[in-house]
Amino acid sequence: MSESPVPHEPPIYRRIADGLRARILSGELRDGDRLPGENALMAEYAIARATARQALAVLINEGLVVPKRGSGVYVRLFKPIRRHGSRRLSREQWGQGRAIWEADARGRPFEVDRVEVVLERASDEVASVLDSREVWVRRRRYSVDDRPVQLSTSFFPAHLVEGSAITLPDTGPGGAYARLGDLGVPPAHFTEEVRARMPAPRESALLELPGGTPVIVIARTAYTSGGLPVEVNEMVLDSAAYVLQYDFDA
Amino acid sequence: MSESPVPHEPPIYRRIADGLRARILSGELRDGDRLPGENALMAEYAIARATARQALAVLINEGLVVPKRGSGVYVRLFKPIRRHGSRRLSREQWGQGRAIWEADARGRPFEVDRVEVVLERASDEVASVLDSREVWVRRRRYSVDDRPVQLSTSFFPAHLVEGSAITLPDTGPGGAYARLGDLGVPPAHFTEEVRARMPAPRESALLELPGGTPVIVIARTAYTSGGLPVEVNEMVLDSAAYVLQYDFDA
Known part of the structure; x- marks a missing residue:
């Protein structure tokens, strides 16, 4: 088995995703709200586009937000x-x-x-x-x-x-x-x-x-x-x- | 809610996937074996490349086979x-x-x-x-x-x-x-x-x-x-x- 290190501190895209998730779960961002886009995240955190995209992908994969073609990423809250x-x-x-x-x-x-x-x-x-x-x-x-x-x-x-x-x-x-x-x-x-x-x-x-x-x-x-x-x-x-x-x- | 019809007869890509799955589960195709590629499926069933790809995607999504970049799709059997x-x-x-x-x-x-x-x-x-x-x-x-x-x-x-x-x-x-x-x-x-x-x-x-x-x-x-x-x-x-x-x- 490979021995790649397991990081203790989460990478930047994950911390951004955690922050966005907290804003959703706290109710600050609500069902149907638009999340900050890639450009906004790049400017706010001084990160590359790929990193911003990775942060949003985390929330998309968790089913918390949905991308709409050409218009951004939206909160899709549904209490399980x-x-x-x-x-x-x-x-x-x-x-x-x-x-x-x-x-x-x-x-x-x-x-x-x-x-x-x-x-x-x-x-x-x-x-x-x-x-x-x-x-x-x-x-x-x-x-x-x-x-x-x-x-x-x-x-x-x-x-x-x-x-x-x-x-x-x-x-x-x-x-x-x-x-x-x-x-x-x-x-x-x-x-x-x-x-x-x-x-x-x-x-x-x-x-x-x-x-x-x-x-x-x-x-x-x-x-x-x-x-x-x-x-x-x-x-x-x-x-x-x-x-x-x-x-x-x- | 939309009222699109639910087909009773599965579409062709699904029938091809069913056939390949049966060959895997019967043991005819075994762990590590290469599946017929897109070209082989196109020739065998007289279908378009997109249809062949769809058939393979079904098995990939089920975790039965794995695509390897540039070399085809391989059986990945693991008894759950x-x-x-x-x-x-x-x-x-x-x-x-x-x-x-x-x-x-x-x-x-x-x-x-x-x-x-x-x-x-x-x-x-x-x-x-x-x-x-x-x-x-x-x-x-x-x-x-x-x-x-x-x-x-x-x-x-x-x-x-x-x-x-x-x-x-x-x-x-x-x-x-x-x-x-x-x-x-x-x-x-x-x-x-x-x-x-x-x-x-x-x-x-x-x-x-x-x-x-x-x-x-x-x-x-x-x-x-x-x-x-x-x-x-x-x-x-x-x-x-x-x-x-x-x-x-x-």
Whole structure:
């Protein structure tokens, strides 16, 4: 492995980025505000254009600001959604610790569109987990504050849900999990597999992602208390819009 | 919201990418093998150069292949590490379900380098969570199969760990958590906050990330059974090297 030194003092572009970030997070610079441009940064800090560009690139990569072609870099604030992976084990039950990353979902209703319900042949991965090649697939897109934040695709074994409201656009009161309960196979355990990657072009378009924004992909499998897999839900999340939280015991 | 149609049949570049991916995952194309170049793809599928480039970009973005300047695109296979966030609740206890994403950590020892142990002034976030401005910081880098996969930085309240082996390069048998136990404050609960973003230049260099590879950032806080926060551990993971798994009950 290479032995290049790890600097203790951050380089100048990073300190400039830190300063700009602090002005955004303090509320001095707000959603839609224009950041100082390359020329302004060059003059203020006596730095080269490449350094100014690097400072702005840090904030662009963090999803805090967005470049608009030919007009500069703008604040793109969106308070991330805190998604609880394990609510029953939540920290709320045993303590009142603070969070590293401020985020909240309360009082922010989701809108759902692009609902699609179809019978399909499953991918090898989904077929292997559900032990079923034929699957009913429910696709939808979630938005918060008019911003698309998540694409969600649920797969159900066709032989299990055929004839139930899970195969209809409206699953009825309580949703698909209530229908699984009606069928005698209510979900009791969940496994979530989490990855991150750059978006596919279709995902980028549907989530309206600015360049350089990765997605978080969650594959959640729901099992009955007897260990029967009844659903795979693949969620593709705008990484700038989410903090995932998981609580567990030692 | 825009109403652009969502195609059911994937576009040609995506089908080409799917075919190449299948050849990689089946083992036909192996680690270090060169993929067909743009010219070869153009000839084989009668497509434009931009389409061939798009097909290769899909696999590059997925971290399956790496472009080498002026010489083509190469398979970069690395079986992802499965990181269990909640081992005690693991699926192994109640069922034998299969996983969506094949990944494994067994039999793959981690190497640790770039260990650094210093007393520092905490960031606002860490200070707020640990209720301490002065923190002992332990930094290190983990590698698997000679590939750096994770940067890990642990923060401990200085007043709590001062004088213990947590302030020394070698924390002794059982590591830092055993020392917290010696101090009467063993970790009992964990909260993990998970995000994804593009890497900072320093992270990119230390993890030797090819362009277009995001990082997963996990901020884990360890609490005693009484709810006292005793450690914040910020982990920066090469997203191409990891699958995070969390198991929990409905």
